[in-house]
């Protein structure tokens with residue numbers, strides 16, 4: 119059937135005049151946004167920077183308090199560097215791997231002394247006293263609790279750089295079911311076994327209690343030394359307007375979310391740019407087997423990689439038909455001719471090259487997002503922190519292989535690389551996920567800009583707030599209702615029993631009379 123002329127015309131008109139896909143309405147008013155994130159690692163920064171840049175490009179003024187030296191030459195961004203020693207880059211994360219909970223514990227004790235030192239800095243206190251000039255405060259929800267006083271009486275957006283975080287979600291009133299939603303640190307092969315489930319439930323509970331009743335109070339005590347009149351940190355956190363979550367339902371676990379929980383996963387992923395001459399000729403000269411790309415991320419430096427693992431990599435790579443590009447800081451003795459070692463590499467541009475067939479990775483969340491975005495399956499060797507969770511998830515979704523350092527042999531590594539290259543199911547799963555994560559009405563950056571402006575325009579957007587955020591945990595788990603029912607029930611039983619006894623007594627009397 120031919121289309122009618124007026125309809126065709128109106129479609130044409132609509133096409134010409136409406137916004138192109140994902141375009142936001144013109145900016146009404148530039149806002150001032152404060153982003154105090156003194157505790158931040160390189161990878162957390164990779165999630166927050168695109169948000170800040172998107173807001174600045176839009177015309178908003180953004181002030182960033184962070185431990186990194188200024189690096190953004192943007193007229194609308196002001197960076198205030200404030201050094202701190204948390205996330206010490208030289209930590210040996212292979213050592214940390216042996217004692218994950220001890221590491222977390224030490225880390226937490228450092229946060230309170232850092233809180234004291236931060237507010238002892240006059241630059242930080244000056245910024246604090248100017249905070250009412252800002253329309254909104256945005257804080258990384260992990261480890262930056264000391265910064266919540268900046269958001270007292272100002273709309274607050276938190277960013278969950280580590281992806282879905284049950285603890286962060288519970289604060290907003292969305293308590294996630296530990297029967298199937300993993301903690302930040304561990305995921306297991308699905309379906310979960312009963313002991314996986316029990317472990318997960320216990321860790322959910324213990325971690326949340328330790329954090330709320332031990333860690334945050336000690337941070338708060340140190341902040342109060344400098345600012346005695348602040349509201350409780352957990353109250354400010356609980357009053358947050360919205361949170362951005364570095365995850366996306368197409369590639370992560372599907373979890374129930376509130377209207378105030380906005381997914382901006384893979385916000386740092388971008389279309390590839392051309393590679394330099396050396397990399398281009400290395401990759402294109404690789405022949406039919408293509409290239410294996412190897413990087414263990416920004417935190418675990420090559421120099422801290424135990425020698426036995428380094429030598430195992432060297433021997434395994436020598437047996438590959440592929441060429442290898444290995445991000446490693448320092449020289450690698452005995453490396454074979456098919457391996458190119460560099461200190462720094464444009465990871466996304468490499469992953470985007472069709473000849474790059476496998477990404478041997480530490481299973482970092484951002485690495486997973488990049489490898490899906492640029493369609494390269496992975497072999498994951500998680501080292502510490504949430505990498506175990508990300509690698510377990512990758513295994514469950516069939517995006518690649520999940521290995522453990524402790525079990526690693528040359529054969530296991532080779533077999534994993536062969537499997538990922540030969541078995542098409544990995545590349546098919548990754549390809550599908552890549553298409554799904556890109557199929558969105560707004561890009562992650564546009565979503566971040568839209569929702570930030572939305573919160574400011576609507577005075578903190580309290581209408582998004584879940585009533586569950588105002589309940590105590592006893593109320594949330596219906597313990598008050600249960601107790602009430604028990605008391606009323608008990609009372610009723612007593613009354614009925616008394617009445618029955620009375621009747622029986624009277625009846626007995628009647629009979630004897």
Ligand SMILES: *[C@@H]1O[C@H](CO)[C@@H](O)[C@H](O)[C@H]1NC(C)=O
Pocket residue numbers: 148174175176177178179193194
């Ligand atoms: C900075 O913000 C102004 C408006 O506040 C805007 O006109 C300008 O384009 C922004 N600059 C850049 C480089 O985006």
Ligand SMILES: *[C@@H]1O[C@H](CO)[C@@H](O)[C@H](O)[C@H]1NC(C)=O
Pocket residue numbers: 235238239240
């Ligand atoms: C705290 O601040 C004061 C005044 O600025 C300074 O003299 C002192 O060295 C600081 N203390 C520490 C431990 O940073």
Ligand SMILES: *[C@@H]1O[C@H](CO)[C@@H](O)[C@H](O)[C@H]1NC(C)=O
Pocket residue numbers: 269270271272273274349354357359577578579580
């Ligand atoms: C709680 O949030 C609302 C909306 O953003 C804000 O107006 C109010 O001042 C906040 N209260 C506290 C104690 O931060």
Ligand SMILES: *[C@@H]1O[C@H](CO)[C@@H](O)[C@H](O)[C@H]1NC(C)=O
Pocket residue numbers: 407439535536537539540
């Ligand atoms: C898989 O691919 C590799 C090359 O990447 C090859 O050497 C190997 O023999 C293939 N077959 C199997 C079953 O692993």
